[in-house]
Amino acid sequence: MQQKKFLIHYIYYNMEPTKFKFDIGKVISQFEPDLEELGRLLFPHVRYPKQAFDRIIKGEANLDSTQIETLAEYLGVLPADLFTIDDWKGKFEQGSLFFIRGQYKVALNYGGSFITVYKDGKQMCQEVKSNVESMTVPEFIQYINNLIN
Numbered sequence: 001m002q003q004k005k006f007l008i009h010y011i012y013y014n015m016e017p018t019k020f021k022f023d024i025g026k027v028i029s030q031f032e033p034d035l036e037e038l039g040r041l042l043f044p045h046v047r048y049p050k051q052a053f054d055r056i057i058k059g060e061a062n063l064d065s066t067q068i069e070t071l072a073e074y075l076g077v078l079p080a081d082l083f084t085i086d087d088w089k090g091k092f093e094q095g096s097l098f099f100i101r102g103q104y105k106v107a108l109n110y111g112g113s114f115i116t117v118y119k120d121g122k123q124m125c126q127e128v129k130s131n132v133e134s135m136t137v138p139e140f141i142q143y144i145n146n147l148i149n
Helices: 002-013 024-031 035-042 049-057 065-075 079-083 137-148
Strands: 089-093 096-101 104-109 114-119 122-128
Touching: 024 049, 024 065, 035 049, 035 065, 065 079, 096 137, 104 137, 114 137, 122 137
Parallel strands: none
Antiparallel strands: 089 096, 096 104, 104 114, 114 122
């Protein structure tokens, strides 16, 4: 637990300010959490947790490192992912590797050769790509960027 807190403090205080910024609005837009439940989770000892969370959303207050860690755990991502919300995120679920960014979700399954692209939850395209295993992660990210553009 102590190591996690150190990591969060290190990430938060040692990032390039112009490159990484925590934007609660983008986090909410990306993950669409239940705001009342999230308020209770982030402010368990506050009488009106939803109002406390509303102050965070309005920019009148900030989350501390423990709350950022709690938020990341609730959303199923790493704390650092909350600061780079516009980048592709990887997630493994239901036997497939997913890359998620904004309204896009790209599924890579069947031994890493079948790619399905979703936009706003609707299937946009599917294709079989035989050389995915030989691609580096940046090459694959570039490939899916080209697919959606």
